[in-house]
Amino acid sequence: MTGVLSLSGTGQGRLVRGGQISAVELVQAHLDRIEQVNPAINAAVEVLREPALCAAQATDRRRAQGARLGPLDGVPFSIKDSIAVAGTVCSAGTVGLRHAPPCAEDATLVRRLRDSGAVPIVRTNLPDLLFAFESDNLIYGRTNNPYDLERTSGGSSGGEAALIAVCGSPFGLGSDAAGSVRLPAHFCGISSIKPTSGRLPRTGHVPQASGWIETLWQIGPMARYVEDLWTLMPILARSDGQDFTCVDMPYLDPAHFDVTRARVAFFTDNGIAPASADTVTTVRRAAEALARAGALIEERRPNGIEQTYDLEMKLIGPDGGDGLRQFLRAVGSDPVHPLLERWLAKLEPCRTTVSGFAGYWAELDRFRARMFAFLKDYDVILSPACATPALPHGTSTEDRNFRGFSYTMSYNLTGWPAAVVRCGESASGLPIGVQIAARPWREDVALAVARQLEQELGGWKPAGSRSW
Numbered sequence: 030m031t032g033v034l035s036l037s038g039t040g041q042g043r044l045v046r047g048g049q050i051s052a053v054e055l056v057q058a059h060l061d062r063i064e065q066v067n068p069a070i071n072a073a074v075e076v077l078r079e080p081a082l083c084a085a086q087a088t089d090r091r092r093a094q095g096a097r098l099g100p101l102d103g104v105p106f107s108i109k110d111s112i113a114v115a116g117t118v119c120s121a122g123t124v125g126l127r128h129a130p131p132c133a134e135d136a137t138l139v140r141r142l143r144d145s146g147a148v149p150i151v152r153t154n155l156p157d158l159l160f161a162f163e164s165d166n167l168i169y170g171r172t173n174n175p176y177d178l179e180r181t182s183g184g185s186s187g188g189e190a191a192l193i194a195v196c197g198s199p200f201g202l203g204s205d206a207a208g209s210v211r212l213p214a215h216f217c218g219i220s221s222i223k224p225t226s227g228r229l230p231r232t233g234h235v236p237q238a239s240g241w242i243e244t245l246w247q248i249g250p251m252a253r254y255v256e257d258l259w260t261l262m263p264i265l266a267r268s269d270g271q272d273f274t275c276v277d278m279p280y281l282d283p284a285h286f287d288v289t290r291a292r293v294a295f296f297t298d299n300g301i302a303p304a305s306a307d308t309v310t311t312v313r314r315a316a317e318a319l320a321r322a323g324a325l326i327e328e329r330r331p332n333g334i335e336q337t338y339d340l341e342m343k344l345i346g347p348d349g350g351d352g353l354r355q356f357l358r359a360v361g362s363d364p365v366h367p368l369l370e371r372w373l374a375k376l377e378p379c380r381t382t383v384s385g386f387a388g389y390w391a392e393l394d395r396f397r398a399r400m401f402a403f404l405k406d407y408d409v410i411l412s413p414a415c416a417t418p419a420l421p422h423g424t425s426t427e428d429r430n431f432r433g434f435s436y437t438m439s440y441n442l443t444g445w446p447a448a449v450v451r452c453g454e455s456a457s458g459l460p461i462g463v464q465i466a467a468r469p470w471r472e473d474v475a476l477a478v479a480r481q482l483e484q485e486l487g488g489w490k491p492a493g494s495r496s497w
Contacts, residue, residue, distance in 0.1 A: 136233025
């Protein structure tokens with residue numbers, strides 16, 4: 030079963046359809062794996078053992094009756110603890126929601142995966158109210174990085190990334206307002222994509238999409254292999270009639286994009302936080318791999334991208350964080366985690382007036398216009414996903430580290446799709462991902478390039494020989 034667990038979810042689905050393994054056996058193997066690894070990494074906060082086994086039994090019955098199974102029938106998946114799963118409590122990692130009523134229904138994207146035959150198996154850890162770049166809260170504690178337990182798996186979808194990396198789940202759902210599916214993927218050596226803003230419905234997310242920051246974030250899939258992102262996006266990408274921001278744009282097949290003719294810009298320093306030497310080397314290796322495949326490569330950085338950090342913080346905190354504090358008080362979250370307190374403190378300098386906020390929005394419009402103009406010459410922008418590999422626990426809010434997260438923030442501001450895939454590792458063996466951004470609605474381009482890099486540079490690798 031160890032070999033089966035390391036396959037993609039799409040590959041596991043092929044085994045179920047072909048009868049080489051039953052859905053019950055597959056789900057049970059993942060349940061056993063979660064029990065084995067979770068004491069060390071603390072990624073799983075609620076294991077859905079009985080409903081998962083019941084769903085797997087239903088898949089096996091359908092197959093026995095001759096029904097045609099889909100690509101993900103009987104395959105388990107994980108869900109960040111800010112995305113609703115019917116019958117479970119969605120805590121968002123904050124103490125005021127720990128004893129909230131169970132969710133009456135699935136989030137739209139969970140329901141779509143369930144309708145496709147995939148099996149919800151576990152809910153995963155995150156920071157307090159999602160606001161940190163490491164996953165630690167006062168309910169469940171901290172999630173550890175599988176490649177070095179003294180380091181963070183990232184945030185806010187850090188439980189997802191850690192569990193997927195150690196084969197406790199083949200794929201799952203996270204959410205991303207400043208890098209929260211891409212940064213954990215980078216820290217844990219897996220793949221992920223933040224889709225175009227408005228691509229996927231966010232119905233059933235806690236907190237719900239609202240206010241001025243709704244333009245910055247999306248739910249996004251995470252997986253060990255880019256193959257699963259290819260499988261998942263067509264299942265997820267359509268409106269649900271509830272999230273008014275979701276647009277029914279055609280979703281294009283990544284298989285139809287010719288990477289050998291791609292025009293690629295790359296950079297290794299965004300003018301805010303220089304990347305580590307290992308990170309620079311990895312991004313350059315990725316650019317060289319695409320050049321060998323035939324792509325046209327140019328080292329060039331978008332003009333104005335150095336404004337990313339200041340602008341992202343302004344857009345999150347024009348009220349100095351008062352809206353977040355009001356939500357925390359309303360749900361009874363007292364106390365809050367120190368990482369959240371430090372995040373809120375970083376928003377205070379962004380406090381402004383109504384006219385000041387109008388100025389922030391004008392800055393955002395200019396930023397987006399400059400970035401979009403840059404794309405007239407390129408299909409893809411290649412860059413670090415973060416300035417460094419995984420950080421030691423508790424250090425993410427230190428200013429020298431915090432600014433390093435600005436590499437992902439750029440594409441929350443533009444709303445463009447951006448994927449991450451592992452392309453190398455540090456001298457100490459920590460994974461290093463590369464970020465691939467594309468123009469709006471062209472997830473196919475980002476994923477096609479990610480798949481090429483995965484094939485050339487290896488993608489996900491197990492976390493050494495540690496005995497869990």
